[in-house]
Amino acid sequence: MLTFSFNHIALSVKNVNQSLEFYQKVFQLEEIKNTASESKTRWLSLNEGKQLHLIPRPNFQIKVNKAVHFALTTSNLDSFISNLKELNIDYSDWRNTPNKDYIRKDGIRQVYFQDPDGYWIEVNNDI
Structure with missing residues (x-):
């Protein structure tokens, strides 16, 4: 295998x-x-x-949606969210509620935001 x-x-x-x-x-x-x-x-x-x-790829048209994302995990999600606020980066939960984190059914907290090209990034506390 x-x-x-x-x-x-x-x-x-x-x-x-x-x-x-x-x-x-x-x-x-x-x-x-x-x-x-x-x-x-x-x-x-x-x-x-x-x-x-x-x-x-300066001339490339980038099409994105939230279902296509990558996720990183951190042991201190609150500190990371504070950093997003300090950097004036808008974030949301999965349902697009502005400046709100989301707690999944399994208890994992997560937030979503976009990079300069519109790619979606999830950061969660699944450690």
Whole structure:
């Protein structure tokens, strides 16, 4: 039987520098070397060997909806939400209630917000 583990997520972005700044500011991610090519794609470390790749596509039309998202988890969701407020980043629950977190049936709290290209990001406390 084959086994798999998560390696990276890649996002097409209109302005790679703006997106890099956003992810560094919101998640305090460290930029790492793009070892795959000499392209302008920028890589960020998600720790434990996991990565976020930002691929510049300035003329690409990006279509998104909340059901297509990626999720990160933190042990201190309240602190993270405070950080979103300080950065003036709007967030909502799954039902789009502004500035509200959501508690799932299994007790996990979560919030959703969008990056500069409109990609949806979930942050939860599922640790």
